[in-house]
Amino acid sequence: MTDKSGYAAPLFFIFLAFTISLTSGYIYENQLHNVTQTIKNSRLYVDSFDATSTQWLTAGTAPYLDAQDEPNNYVYTVVGGAGSKDGDLMGDFGFEDHDATGTINSVTLRVYGRADPSKPLQRYFSVWLWDGNSWNEVMNFRGEGSWTWKEVDVTQYLNTWNKINQAKIRLQTEVIGVTGGGHACDAAVLVIDYTL
Numbered sequence: 454m455t456d457k458s459g460y461a462a463p464l465f466f467i468f469l470a471f472t473i474s475l476t477s478g479y480i481y482e483n484q485l486h487n488v489t490q491t492i493k494n495s496r497l498y499v500d501s502f503d504a505t506s507t508q509w510l511t512a513g514t515a516p517y518l519d520a521q522d523e524p525n526n527y528v529y530t531v532v533g534g535a536g537s538k539d540g541d542l543m544g545d546f547g548f549e550d551h552d553a554t555g556t557i558n559s560v561t562l563r564v565y566g567r568a569d570p571s572k573p574l575q576r577y578f579s580v581w582l583w584d585g586n587s588w589n590e591v592m593n594f595r596g597e598g599s600w601t602w603k604e605v606d607v608t609q610y611l612n613t614w615n616k617i618n619q620a621k622i623r624l625q626t627e628v629i630g631v632t633g634g635g636h637a638c639d640a641a642v643l644v645i646d647y648t649l
C-alpha cells in the first residue's frame with residue numbers, strides 16, 4: 454500500500470505520452486484534411502500551332518490563339534474567299550501542359566471569336582477538341598458579330614491529366630446552302646478546376 458506512490462510518476466508520464474501522441478495524430482489528420490480540400494484553378498493557354506490544316510488566313514505570328522490581342526495575332530476567313538468552303542479547317546492548336554498532380558474536378562474550354570452574323574444558321578464555324586483518341590465538336594460560333602468569349606464544359610473529354618496535356622483544338626468552317634466565311638478566332642484557353 455505505501456509503495457503505490459512510487460508508480461504514480463511513471464504512470465503519469467505514460468499517460469502524458471499517450472495524450473501527446475493522440476493529439477499530434479489528431480492535428481496531423483486535420484492538416485491532411487485541410488490540404489485535401491485545397492481547390493485550385495489553372496489556365497492553360499494555347500502555346501502551339503502545328504499547321505496540320507491551314508485553310509484559314511492568319512494575321513500576326515503563330516500560335517495566334519495564345520492571347521486575346523486582336524487585331525494583332527488571330528486567324529480568320531473571308532466571305533466567299535479563303536476558308537469559306539464547308540469543312541475548311543485551321544489547326545491544330547495545342548495548350549500549355551500542367552503538372553499531373555491533383556484530382557480533376559472540371560475542365561472548361563473558353564474560346565474568343567466572332568462569326569458572320571448575316572446567316573447564323575447557314576454560315577458559322579465550329580470548334581473541335583482532341584481528347585487523345587478522337588475529335589469532338591464542342592462549340593459553335595453562330596451569329597456573334599462582335600468578339601465574344603464562349604465557354605463549354607469539356608470534362609467528359611479531358612478527364613485525365615494525360616488527356617489535358619495532349620489536348621488540342623481545330624476550327625472548321627460550316628456552310629449550308631450559301632457562300633461561307635466571315636469568321637475569326639483570337640484566343641483559346643483551358644480552365645482546370647482541381648483539388649490537391
Ligand SMILES: [Ca+2]
Nearest residue numbers: 548549550618
Ligand atoms: Ca499540351
Ligand SMILES: [Ca+2]
Nearest residue numbers: 517520526639
Ligand atoms: Ca490572339
